[in-house]
Amino acid sequence: MVNEANNAVEAIVSTASSISTDSPYAIELRKISKRFGAVRANQDIDLTVSKGTIHGIVGENGAGKSTLMSILYGFYQADSGEVLINGKPIHIKNSRDAIAAGIGMVHQHFMLVDPFTVLENVMLGAEKHALISHSAADARKELTRLSETYQLTVELDQPIGDLQVGEQQRTEILKALYRRAEILILDEPTGVLTPQEADQLFEVLKALKSQGVTVILITHKLREIMDITDTVSVLRQGQMVAHVNTADTSMQALAELMVGRKLVETNHQRKTALPEDTETRILTSNLSVTDERGKQRLKDINLEVKSGEILGIAGVAGNGQSMLLEVLAGISLPTTGHFVINGQEVSRDTPVGPLKMRQHSVNHVPEDRLKLGLVKAFTAAESSVLGYLYEQKFTWRGLLQLHHIKKMCAKLMDGFDVRPGNPKLKSASFSGGNQQKLILARELDKRPDVLLVGQPTRGVDIGAIELIHQKIVDMRDGGCAVLLVSVELDEIMALSDRILVMYEGRIVAEVNGRDADKTTLGLMMANAHAGAVT
Amino acid sequence: MNTTNIELPAWIEVVVIPILNIIMALFFAGLIMLAIGVNPVEAVGIMLNGAFGYQEGLGYTLYYTTNFIFTGLAVAVAFHANLFNIGGEGQAYIGGLGVGLVFLALDSVLPPILLIPIGIAAAALFGAAWAFIPGWLQAYRGSHVVITTIMFNFIASALMVYLLVNVLIKPGQMSPESRYFAEAAWLPRMHEFFGLFGVSITKTPLNMSFVLALICCVLVWIYIWRTRWGYDLRTAGFSESAAVYAGIKPKRVVVSAMCISGALAGMVAVNEIMGVHHRLIMNFPAGYGFTGIAVALMGRNHPVGIIMASLLFGVLYQGGAELAFEIPKITREMVVAVQGLIILFSGALALMLRPWVVRLYLLVRPVREVSA
Numbered sequence: 074m075v076n077e078a079n080n081a082v083e084a085i086v087s088t089a090s091s092i093s094t095d096s097p098y099a100i101e102l103r104k105i106s107k108r109f110g111a112v113r114a115n116q117d118i119d120l121t122v123s124k125g126t127i128h129g130i131v132g133e134n135g136a137g138k139s140t141l142m143s144i145l146y147g148f149y150q151a152d153s154g155e156v157l158i159n160g161k162p163i164h165i166k167n168s169r170d171a172i173a174a175g176i177g178m179v180h181q182h183f184m185l186v187d188p189f190t191v192l193e194n195v196m197l198g199a200e201k202h203a204l205i206s207h208s209a210a211d212a213r214k215e216l217t218r219l220s221e222t223y224q225l226t227v228e229l230d231q232p233i234g235d236l237q238v239g240e241q242q243r244t245e246i247l248k249a250l251y252r253r254a255e256i257l258i259l260d261e262p263t264g265v266l267t268p269q270e271a272d273q274l275f276e277v278l279k280a281l282k283s284q285g286v287t288v289i290l291i292t293h294k295l296r297e298i299m300d301i302t303d304t305v306s307v308l309r310q311g312q313m314v315a316h317v318n319t320a321d322t323s324m325q326a327l328a329e330l331m332v333g334r335k336l337v338e339t340n341h342q343r344k345t346a347l348p349e350d351t352e353t354r355i356l357t358s359n360l361s362v363t364d365e366r367g368k369q370r371l372k373d374i375n376l377e378v379k380s381g382e383i384l385g386i387a388g389v390a391g392n393g394q395s396m397l398l399e400v401l402a403g404i405s406l407p408t409t410g411h412f413v414i415n416g417q418e419v420s421r422d423t424p425v426g427p428l429k430m431r432q433h434s435v436n437h438v439p440e441d442r443l444k445l446g447l448v449k450a451f452t453a454a455e456s457s458v459l460g461y462l463y464e465q466k467f468t469w470r471g472l473l474q475l476h477h478i479k480k481m482c483a484k485l486m487d488g489f490d491v492r493p494g495n496p497k498l499k500s501a502s503f504s505g506g507n508q509q510k511l512i513l514a515r516e517l518d519k520r521p522d523v524l525l526v527g528q529p530t531r532g533v534d535i536g537a538i539e540l541i542h543q544k545i546v547d548m549r550d551g552g553c554a555v556l557l558v559s560v561e562l563d564e565i566m567a568l569s570d571r572i573l574v575m576y577e578g579r580i581v582a583e584v585n586g587r588d589a590d591k592t593t594l595g596l597m598m599a600n601a602h603a604g605a606v607t
Numbered sequence: 608m609n610t611t612n613i614e615l616p617a618w619i620e621v622v623v624i625p626i627l628n629i630i631m632a633l634f635f636a637g638l639i640m641l642a643i644g645v646n647p648v649e650a651v652g653i654m655l656n657g658a659f660g661y662q663e664g665l666g667y668t669l670y671y672t673t674n675f676i677f678t679g680l681a682v683a684v685a686f687h688a689n690l691f692n693i694g695g696e697g698q699a700y701i702g703g704l705g706v707g708l709v710f711l712a713l714d715s716v717l718p719p720i721l722l723i724p725i726g727i728a729a730a731a732l733f734g735a736a737w738a739f740i741p742g743w744l745q746a747y748r749g750s751h752v753v754i755t756t757i758m759f760n761f762i763a764s765a766l767m768v769y770l771l772v773n774v775l776i777k778p779g780q781m782s783p784e785s786r787y788f789a790e791a792a793w794l795p796r797m798h799e800f801f802g803l804f805g806v807s808i809t810k811t812p813l814n815m816s817f818v819l820a821l822i823c824c825v826l827v828w829i830y831i832w833r834t835r836w837g838y839d840l841r842t843a844g845f846s847e848s849a850a851v852y853a854g855i856k857p858k859r860v861v862v863s864a865m866c867i868s869g870a871l872a873g874m875v876a877v878n879e880i881m882g883v884h885h886r887l888i889m890n891f892p893a894g895y896g897f898t899g900i901a902v903a904l905m906g907r908n909h910p911v912g913i914i915m916a917s918l919l920f921g922v923l924y925q926g927g928a929e930l931a932f933e934i935p936k937i938t939r940e941m942v943v944a945v946q947g948l949i950i951l952f953s954g955a956l957a958l959m960l961r962p963w964v965v966r967l968y969l970l971v972r973p974v975r976e977v978s979a
Contacts, residue, residue: 404851428854437852445852448845459842460853462835471834502614 096160099124099256099287100145105154107140114140116311118154122256122304127278127288129298129319132308133331133534138291141308142258146178147171158256177249181261183241187234191227192216195248212251219250223280238389239270246277250286257281258289263297267389268562268595275301293535295324309333332535341546341568342586343382351379354523354554355401357412362396362405362578370396372578373410380522383545383555385569385586387562389598393578394558395440398527401556402437403430415522431460436516440527440558442505446512449501453491456500457482457515485514490540506537517544524548527558542568562591576600615961615968621907625953627960628905629919632952636945643936650930650937657929658922664929666797666811672914672921673813673878676820678899679917680827681871683908685752687831688864689844694741694756695872696896697763698734702873704767705733706880707775707785707887714789722792726881727819727874734873735866737763742865746858752865760896771889785887794881814882816874823871824910830867840864872896904954916953923949 102120106113115137122128132138143149145156147165156163158174165171171178185194192212200208213229220226227236227243236244242262249257259278263271278288278301290302298305299319307315307330315330329335360374371393378384386394399405401414403426411420415435419425430437439445447456458467458478467478482496489510491503500508513529526545530538545568549555559565565572569586574597582597582604596602637647658668678695685692692698709729714722741755771783797813831837843850843860850857879891898920905919906912927942952959 402852403854426854427852431854439852441848444846444848446849448842448849450845451841455838459849462838463854468835471836472829473833473835473838475833499614 097123098157099159101157101160103155103157105141105144105151107144107149107151113311118313120306120313122287122289124287125282125285126303127282127290127301129290129292129302129305130308131293131295131298131305131327131331133293136308137311138308139260142178142260142291145171146176146258172252175253175255176258177252177254177256178258179242179245179249179260179262181264183245185233185241185244188232190230190232191244192229194233194244195251199252215251216247219247222284223250223277225277238265239273242274243277256287256289258291260291262290263292263294265390267599268591269599271297295327298327299324307331328535341542343570347379347381351381353377353379355412355414355556357410359410360400360407360412361409362400363408370578371400374580376573376580378554378556380552380554381549382570383549383557383568385565385572386556386558386575387565387572387594387598388560388575390560392575394575395527398437398440398525398558402435402525403427427460428463432463434522435525436519436521436523437525438512438516438527438529442508442512447500447508449499451500452497453486453500453503453511454479454482454496457485457496457511459515461515485518486511488518489514489544506533509533510537510541513541513544517548520551521553524553524555526555528560529557530561530564562594566591574598579606581606615965619964619968621912624961624964625905628952628957629949632949636948639941639944645934645936650934653933654922654926654930658926662809663811664925666809666813668921668925669817670811670813670878671924672917673817673820674875674895675898675902675917675920676824676913677871677874677878678895679902679906679913680823680910681868682899682903683906683913684827684831684871685864685868686903686908687844688840688860690745690861690864691753692738692756692865692868693753693900694738694759695899696892696894697756697760698737698869698872699875699892699896700763700767701737702730702734703876703880703887703891704770705729705873706876710788710792711775711785714792717791719791723794726792727877730873730876731870735870738865738869738872739862742862746861767889771887775887783889787886792881793885794877796882812883814878816878816882819874819877823874824914828910872899901950901954904957919949
């Protein structure tokens, strides 16, 4: 498949990857182990992936997926074990070695330079001539060929910053292919895509497979595994617990393998309609935000949340949901419009800060737990009072009542099954799921009238998701008004009584939680549904 | 292997690694001594004896230590708010101006019981005011505090020269310094204090501000780790967005942290002006403000560490002076070079040895079976 017509430099690059031996396996890992301090991230992992197949790797957070792939891509060295590429043992010391061995990686967060064009990004670091113009001409020829072969259409001369997320991702794939990758690793590739964009990605992956490229797909979305992979491996707590043909398994079976126990799927919508006279806790009218660069982040948002209901806000990340949460939580101010939240009137001229919001029983579980929700360098106990030091029980004449804070933190940890349940540990040393449970515990323990929740289960294990969902539903059943922002459609559909869809800062659709289906919501998230807002 | 995220027990972090750093520094200092034909062991002996061996030496050591504690604490407080206050020098200088102005106006009117607290308050207030301006500019105008505090050191220096030459100078003399304050405004020296109890010790510059420095250490510790305001300070220092989320106003934290930092730096004037010189003179901060940065770095921004680091620098100052006196081959400049080595290894290269220490630690420690 390698075009021999190119120059000698390419020939050198490609020899490493085009050596074909008799091995049917593109990748073979033998007894790979890796430990970080006391943590065994990978233990005796065996893995074989046949050439020209799509292989899925699933597992909860911290199961060791990323470590394993980082070893394959040269970010880490395995403590013991062997890596074979095309049947040949190989030492991958850094990403340069990995690229030379024909391995390409598309990271969850793209490694692209925004102001550069697609062409410039692709050739960055792989320029073949001293003069950019020569390199660009070469790259253009090669990229045209690649996009024809794999149906990867991207405007080569568009700056990356102007492209849709799906196109940026295709650029990343082109980057890997341009470097002669025959094994492509994709880390959570659909996290930032609409369902339609994800479908396009899968078409590309199928085209790659038909051309003999081996694809490894790391994801926690089991539906994708079922749709596209040929074989799948399950990691749990650093160990490989199963290798199966996708055709022989089911989502339920995979989920149980990941978690190691039975799971019950539930739908959490209200069984009965709210009474007519239910109190309204959030009411916004024509809420708009224009940021300092003049970009409209929110436009004419009108929504209402009543006591005892969950309003879900669906949308692809970056369409204004975060700003909506910030405005309602008192962190940002609306430019125009106003809203009433739990009896307080808020507008640009009458701002209410986050502290006062809490004092008025409006609590906020932020989207970004590491930047907002807690302070990584603090102990769990210190993080567990973030935003609540105004409460009299935590301080006495300005002095922290540490024993009291620790005791309360231990109680919170107990109630939300935060592990390890030690208030003296650094917040950063908990796993993502346990950090999230600690934040939820802090915000929910106060029994607020209004709860603003952003991405409550992002990066959280399946086991913990159940608990978090149940706690949010319990709040709703206790009469709390919940506004839930999530990019996970499954989550929105499982929890929301009503769903609003946001697109480019506007609300483009409203659906009843019970009637929602994924395809329609997906179209709405791209503002491509019947009745789209123009 | 990336070792930065592996946690070590506190005793390794705050005791073993700093001691290793100092040993490294002394090793290289020893090489320099050998190069000029001085026996390093003998030199260290003279130094330690000069710093601790007799009452006068010890007095001087602790007198220097006092200044380092103040400036070290000043840098540390700002550091916990993620601010790098390089203006300790200027803040100390202006703190001295505060003391001078107050005493020149009031020393003949008020009794010591009032003068001393007023002098201390003036030092703190003027130091704080001098740090307030860079703090405010950082918070509300975005001018970087590192740049502005450096500038303010120069402004303070120029201002003091002008005032001492033209305004505060004692009439009828050539040297740019104020008149002596009345004795009522002098901070009691340590030998006077001990004398009250019938204990006789040698007369040295060491004065009661040493006790004040220790009290400041306790207060700073309580402030940073045990009060609501210290919690706000640390939150804003670690993560501005988390502070905003929690309803803390980061801009206010920046301003208040700079003011407290400046007040602590201003305390140098209590030691120097109220305790030793008893008049306003030029250049009394003499680099203590800058050395405070090294002290805070070495002391890991913790009061206990700062006391230890300050003592080390006190030993270097006093023992170094003794060394230059005893061995003529060793000049003052060489002593400064040794100090420089210690700052280099404990400050700039503080974490150079850490990866090896981590590896050693992981080797000898039994691994607990924890899965990811």
